[in-house]
Every structure is written in C-alpha cells, then in structure tokens.
Amino acid sequence: MKKHVLIGISGGIAAYKSLTLIRSFVKNDYEVKVVATDHALEFVTPLTIETLSGNKLYNNMFQTGQERTTEHIALAQWADVFVVAPATANIIGKYAHGLADDALSTTLLAYKKILFMAPAMNDAMWDNEAVQANLKILQNRGVKILEPGSGFLACNSEGKGRMMEPEKIFEAIDNYLCGKNSGLRALVSAGGTQEPIDAVRYIGNRSSGLMGFCLAESLAQKGVQVDLISGPTSLTTHHPLIHRIDVQTAADMLQACQMVASQVDIIIMAAAVADYTPEHAVDYKVKKTDATWQIHLKPTEDILKTLSLHRANDRQIVVGFALETNDEKENAIKKLKTKQLDMIVLNSLNDKGAGFSTSTNKVLLIDKNEQVIDIPLQSKQAVAEEIVSQILKKINHHE
Ligand SMILES: Cc1cc2nc3c(=O)[nH]c(=O)nc-3n(C[C@H](O)[C@H](O)[C@H](O)COP(=O)(O)O)c2cc1C
Structure with missing residues (x-):
C-alpha cells in the first residue's frame, strides 16, 4: 500500500x-x-x-x-x-x-x-x-x-x-x-558523566551531549543502527534505528560500551568522560562544617583507549574526540597515535562557536595517515553529517 x-x-x-x-x-x-x-x-x-x-x-x-x-x-x-x-x-x-x-x-x-x-x-x-x-x-x-x-x-x-x-x-x-537499514551498526557515546561524591553531590562537566546526539541521528539517517550511550542530558531522540542507553558514571559508561562494542562496525566516542573520580563516595549527604573537605580522586579507565586497543576485528573504525586548549593539532595527533584511532575530531576551545555548550561547532578531522579535513563553523548537526559521511566513505573504500 x-x-x-x-x-x-x-x-x-x-x-x-x-x-x-x-x-x-x-x-x-x-x-x-x-x-x-x-x-x-x-x-x-x-x-x-x-x-x-x-x-x-x-x-x-x-x-x-x-x-x-x-x-x-x-x-x-x-x-x-x-x-x-x-x-x-x-x-x-x-x-x-x-x-x-x-x-x-x-x-x-x-x-x-x-x-x-x-x-x-x-x-x-x-x-x-x-x-x-x-x-x-x-x-x-x-x-x-x-x-x-x-x-x-x-x-x-x-x-x-x-x-x-x-x-x-x-x-x-x-x-x-x-527504516532503511545499511546493515551497519555503530556505538556512539554522548554527554558528560557524573561522578558521585556523596548522596547528592557529584563532579560533572559542561558537555551538553548535543554533538553525540547529532552523530547518532546522522548515522541513523544513513541507515546505520546505533547504540547511543549517554550521560545525563535533557536531549531526546526518536529515530527507530537509535537505541539509547542512559548511564551516569564513567565506570557505567565503560561497562555499557563494552557490552555492545564487539557487535559494531563503528565506534564514535563523543562523550566527555570524567578523567578522575572520587576514591570513596559515601551514600549519605555529608554535613557542612567549618573544616575543609579533601576529596581524593583516582583516574578513571580510558574508555576510548580500551575499546580501540581491544577491537573485535580489523575492520572496526574507531573515532575519538579531542578538546584541546594549546598545541591543539600536535596533542590530537599524539592521542590518535597512542590510542591507535582511525580518526580524531579536534575541537579547539580557542575557537569561537566551537566546543561544549554551543549549538555550533568547527572541527578538524584528522585520520590515521594524518590527512586533515577542515570542517568550518556550522550547526553541530551539519558537522555531524560531514563526520559521518567521511566515516562511511572510509568503510566503503576499505581504507
Ligand atoms: C517575498 C517574500 C518572501 C518571504 N519569505 C519568507 C521566508 O522565507 N521565511 C519566512 O519565515 N517568512 C517569509 N516571508 C514572510 C512571511 O510570508 C510572513 O511572515 C507570513 O505572515 C507567513 O505566513 P504563513 O506562515 O501563514 O504562511 C516572506 C514574505 C515575502 C513578501
């Protein structure tokens, strides 16, 4: 009909x-x-x-x-x-x-x-x-x-x-x-994580999650089935090819990513994952006193690196994000190499309209051969479409 x-x-x-x-x-x-x-x-x-x-x-x-x-x-x-x-x-x-x-x-x-x-x-x-x-x-x-x-x-x-x-x-x-299905599957992480200090307080960051949500939407529009693993955000998604999993901490996010990573063709880590988490969180609200409060932080596991170094197969494409404030390109390339990524998306906090809390972005896409594509300032949705089309090009050409 x-x-x-x-x-x-x-x-x-x-x-x-x-x-x-x-x-x-x-x-x-x-x-x-x-x-x-x-x-x-x-x-x-x-x-x-x-x-x-x-x-x-x-x-x-x-x-x-x-x-x-x-x-x-x-x-x-x-x-x-x-x-x-x-x-x-x-x-x-x-x-x-x-x-x-x-x-x-x-x-x-x-x-x-x-x-x-x-x-x-x-x-x-x-x-x-x-x-x-x-x-x-x-x-x-x-x-x-x-x-x-x-x-x-x-x-x-x-x-x-x-x-x-x-x-x-x-x-x-x-x-x-x-519900055009390309047969491809992707894992996308989005948003910031929250690391509990006590029952009501946490360490978080300013990530809105928008870039990751736009990437998930762009992939789905190209017929890719997406597992979207998101930190707390008010954003919504409705595409039938997107399956959303909500998590809170860096450890939850790692666990959720590991559950699906072996089944996907594309991994895009766009979440702003906490680098440190409190060594001991308590499950009650800490009372205010006049004394100082020292919180000891321990490093979290690097999700992007873990997933990249333990890929399910050689064809899997792993894409990371880098947010840098100085020596941006050099630092991004270093990250790309040490984490053995296929591609890194570099946001610079020095660029107006780029980064965390904006609806626009401006990025450099650097692939493992250090080829650079400059994506000028535009909406995060448009930037996401360009990133997705570059990834799909790589898959189709088996680069
Ligand atoms: C030549 C011309 C072109 C217009 N183009 C647009 C337009 O592209 N977008 C827009 O929001 N309004 C445009 N407008 C204004 C709308 O026509 C106007 O706001 C109108 O009240 C919209 O009514 P509607 O939404 O009921 O169709 C244009 C008006 C004229 C005269």
Whole structure:
C-alpha cells in the first residue's frame, strides 16, 4: 500500500521548491496531499499543487461543498508522515505555542504522528532569539527539524536560512519511514558523566551531549543502527534505528560500551568522560562544617583507549574526540597515535562557536595517515553529517 505523506506549505520564497518535493514523493510512489497557508498561495498556485500531487489542495477551512467539513482532522489521521516545507518563522512560532488560526496550523494541532519541519527564512530571522527558542520547544517535543543550510538567500544576503534542498528532505523522510537499514551498526557515546561524591553531590562537566546526539541521528539517517550511550542530558531522540542507553558514571559508561562494542562496525566516542573520580563516595549527604573537605580522586579507565586497543576485528573504525586548549593539532595527533584511532575530531576551545555548550561547532578531522579535513563553523548537526559521511566513505573504500 502506498505511504501517505502530507506536505504543509507556508509562505516563504522557498515554497517554489516544495513543488519539487511533491514530485519526488509522487515519483517514488507516495500518495501526496497538500495543505497550504494563504500566504503560501501568494508564491505557488493551487493549480500547480493539485496537478503535481494529483489531489485536491486543502487551504480554506470554512469553504462549503468540501467532501468533509472537518478536513483538518481527516487529513491528520490520513497522513503517515507530515512535513512542513518551507516552514516560516510564523508557522514555527504558531505551532510552538499551540495556535490554530488557519488550515495548516489547525491540521498540525490535530496531528499525532511523526512530524518534520524544514525551516526557511532570512538569516536575521533565523538568528532571532524568539525563533530559536520556538525551534527548541519543537525539538524537545520530538519534531524533526531539517536544518537549513547556509548560502545565498533570496533577500540577496549570505547566511543561514536556506531551506534544505527538496531531494535531501525527501531522502531524510524516506530513509526514516523505510527504516532503511545499511546493515551497519555503530556505538556512539554522548554527554558528560557524573561522578558521585556523596548522596547528592557529584563532579560533572559542561558537555551538553548535543554533538553525540547529532552523530547518532546522522548515522541513523544513513541507515546505520546505533547504540547511543549517554550521560545525563535533557536531549531526546526518536529515530527507530537509535537505541539509547542512559548511564551516569564513567565506570557505567565503560561497562555499557563494552557490552555492545564487539557487535559494531563503528565506534564514535563523543562523550566527555570524567578523567578522575572520587576514591570513596559515601551514600549519605555529608554535613557542612567549618573544616575543609579533601576529596581524593583516582583516574578513571580510558574508555576510548580500551575499546580501540581491544577491537573485535580489523575492520572496526574507531573515532575519538579531542578538546584541546594549546598545541591543539600536535596533542590530537599524539592521542590518535597512542590510542591507535582511525580518526580524531579536534575541537579547539580557542575557537569561537566551537566546543561544549554551543549549538555550533568547527572541527578538524584528522585520520590515521594524518590527512586533515577542515570542517568550518556550522550547526553541530551539519558537522555531524560531514563526520559521518567521511566515516562511511572510509568503510566503503576499505581504507
Ligand atoms: C517575498 C517574500 C518572501 C518571504 N519569505 C519568507 C521566508 O522565507 N521565511 C519566512 O519565515 N517568512 C517569509 N516571508 C514572510 C512571511 O510570508 C510572513 O511572515 C507570513 O505572515 C507567513 O505566513 P504563513 O506562515 O501563514 O504562511 C516572506 C514574505 C515575502 C513578501
């Protein structure tokens, strides 16, 4: 049976590209229906949409003579997947706050399954704090945001906000729905660990976990089955190919990694694992006194090194992360060699927009032959996609 895709079009200049998106789905044997805002129809005509999709356009909720007067409910139930492309700042804001004042926003509220949104807007609008806050709300609710790219925008400026190309949108959704499985498996670690001092206190770090989650998502989008082993984080994941295991301490993380390491083709250690842990943690809350409190720390086991030096087979690819503040490249290469990695991703804390608590990153990818690929500043999702594509290239070429 054909899969049902509902395409929402809102009023951005990229609306013309949603016509290509309709074509991609139809060509690949999907049944396509479209719901568009009034403003979208300033950019593309109902005639084109109906001709390409082969179905009646839904736009006016209050038009009499329609098959059903509650078309928004029927459409929401009909769809197996819903994608809003382009998603304007306006529809993102309305959906984040539960508004329903036209056919698209009302259908969105009645819809309960997997939702993709492909934002497209001018770079200043994209950078706007309210827009970013709204996107976070949606991401936390499980909406799949298809990150816009950077480049030349319709307003003649250069920056982030270009809608993801329709072919890529189609590919992301099709892979998702088909649970396309490459047969490859990966282990990804993410987030920071927490080392208990007593019943309520711990030693932690500022890792958000975002880079590891983006890597897991990018691998899954390429059909790789992922075990994502994560330290405590508020991030969520919904991809059916991602199996998440939550851990707290460096020792828990090592144990969880060792459980799956022998079964995977790719190991990416993106977690910020504690290097030291308290020698003795107590299971009650230590009372405050006037005396100083000395905590003795002992080194934790190096998870990356342990997994790399005890690989299940020669084909396994092991990738580590290095966060350096001085002599960055030399230190990263030293790490790469001593831990016998296939690749190391170097973050420099000296680079603006790179590192721990940001949503962007800028890295150098160094492989075991010391070949260096410079990945410029962009979203962590885009950086993750580039890293994943380099890893898959290595696997496909048996390098
Ligand atoms: C020529 C033109 C291009 C526009 N492009 C965009 C865009 O790419 N993204 C966006 O968020 N808004 C864009 N807008 C503004 C939206 O059309 C406007 O915010 C509108 O209220 C969105 O309504 P809708 O979300 O209901 O379709 C554009 C407006 C014009 C006139």
